[in-house]
Amino acid sequence: MDVPQFDLTAQYATLRDEILAALDRVCRNASFVLGDEVAQFEREFAAYCEAKHCIAVNSGTSAVHLSLLALGVGPGDEVITTPNTFIATAEAISYTGARPVFVDIDPATANIDPRRIEPALTSRTKAIVPVHLYGRPADLDPILALAARQKIPLVEDACQAHGARYRGRRVGSLGAVAAFSFYPSKNLGAYGEGGALTTHDDAVAERARALRVHGERRRYFHDQIGFNYRMDGFQGAVLRIKLRHLDAWTARRRELVRRYRERLAGARVTLPHDDARDEAADYLFVAYVDDRDAVRAALAARGVGTAVHYPLPVHLQQAYAGLGHARGSFPHSERACDRVLSMPLFPEMTTEQAEYAADVLAEIAGAR
Numbered sequence: 548m549d550v551p552q553f554d555l556t557a558q559y560a561t562l563r564d565e566i567l568a569a570l571d572r573v574c575r576n577a578s579f580v581l582g583d584e585v586a587q588f589e590r591e592f593a594a595y596c597e598a599k600h601c602i603a604v605n606s607g608t609s610a611v612h613l614s615l616l617a618l619g620v621g622p623g624d625e626v627i628t629t630p631n632t633f634i635a636t637a638e639a640i641s642y643t644g645a646r647p648v649f650v651d652i653d654p655a656t657a658n659i660d661p662r663r664i665e666p667a668l669t670s671r672t673k674a675i676v677p678v679h680l681y682g683r684p685a686d687l688d689p690i691l692a693l694a695a696r697q698k699i700p701l702v703e704d705a706c707q708a709h710g711a712r713y714r715g716r717r718v719g720s721l722g723a724v725a726a727f728s729f730y731p732s733k734n735l736g737a738y739g740e741g742g743a744l745t746t747h748d749d750a751v752a753e754r755a756r757a758l759r760v761h762g763e764r765r766r767y768f769h770d771q772i773g774f775n776y777r778m779d780g781f782q783g784a785v786l787r788i789k790l791r792h793l794d795a796w797t798a799r800r801r802e803l804v805r806r807y808r809e810r811l812a813g814a815r816v817t818l819p820h821d822d823a824r825d826e827a828a829d830y831l832f833v834a835y836v837d838d839r840d841a842v843r844a845a846l847a848a849r850g851v852g853t854a855v856h857y858p859l860p861v862h863l864q865q866a867y868a869g870l871g872h873a874r875g876s877f878p879h880s881e882r883a884c885d886r887v888l889s890m891p892l893f894p895e896m897t898t899e900q901a902e903y904a905a906d907v908l909a910e911i912a913g914a915r
């Protein structure tokens with residue numbers, strides 16, 4: 548049996564007529580940049596996230612960047628985040644002129660360890676950016692309590708977690724601002740680049756809207772230097788259609804993950820711990836294994852595609868050598884990156900494919 552790690556083509560087959568009609572509507576209205584479809588998507592996605600505002604932009608990276616700028620983060624500031632993430636989280640911090648300050652993960656969850664944040668705070672700390680890695684909510688209550696005590700805003704990097712719930716509440720509604728990515732492979736993926744911020748705060752929303760379009764509040768009057776971070780009309784149209792399917796796709800992802808977990812119960816693999824009070828959006832299903840690259844090759848030989856998210860934590864990337872970290876700086880993140888393996892997961896995958904992939908992994912890893 549062949550099981551790709553990821554496949555978007557099957558989904559398009561089910562949406563094709565609707566999508567082509569929506570793209571045609573955008574062409575007929577010539578609303579290629581922002582426009583009606585994007586405005587409607589903003590309303591629908593804000594409601595979905597249980598947030599007051601949504602500002603659609605051209606990528607998740609731009610969404611994190613504008614979130615921080617709208618909160619006033621700038622040169623000389625420090626922003627706390629996890630090194631166990633896609634580099635964009637840290638890059639967006641760097642774009643503002645602030646310095647990313649890494650805090651290691653809780654090895655049980657792979658998300659930022661709330662207990663390690665307080666010792667990393669300084670008088671320059673201007674924001675905390677937890678990442679809901681693999682669609683699984685970070686443990687936000689202790690971080691929110693600390694943030695409120697210290698009056699430091701929290702930006703959720705929800706780029707992988709559309710629709711996840713933390714203690715019953717949607718991610719994207721929990722901090723001062725949240726950032727989402729609609730990169731095509733995401734649970735809610737555009738047909739190109741896309742992203743959005745969500746917030747309850749009117750002033751933050753207003754600043755982000757202006758920064759998205761050249762710092763403009765009135766046409767051709769620019770109060771500050773902004774960006775061209777506008778979302779395409781096509782992406783708004785596609786995302787509106789896909790948003791209607793998101794909950795069903797997420798439920799399917801969760802069911803497939805349940806099967807994986809059942810089949811891997813006795814195997815010599817470690818799975819991230821999910822709190823039973825939360826609902827993960829299961830962007831990826833990862834397992835931690837010894838000798839990961841050999842396990843990957845053995846899975847590939849049996850037709851099971853895998854990926855690695857991510858092979859190197861951000862603090863060890865060449866791009867961040869200037870921060871002066873070395874192996875050993877954040878040992879839990881380093882160990883996670885050495886051992887992590889992303890198994891096949893997408894809503895159109897069959898139950899048989901998931902069971903086969905799980906059984907092959909269990910066989911290769913051996914029994915506990």
Ligand SMILES: Cc1ncc(COP(=O)(O)O)c(C=O)c1O
Pocket residue numbers: 606607608609611632633635636678704706707727728729730741742
């Ligand atoms: C955790 C995280 N943050 C930020 C981003 C950046 O999003 P984008 O690729 O849309 O710029 C991504 C996307 O890959 C991500 O996974």
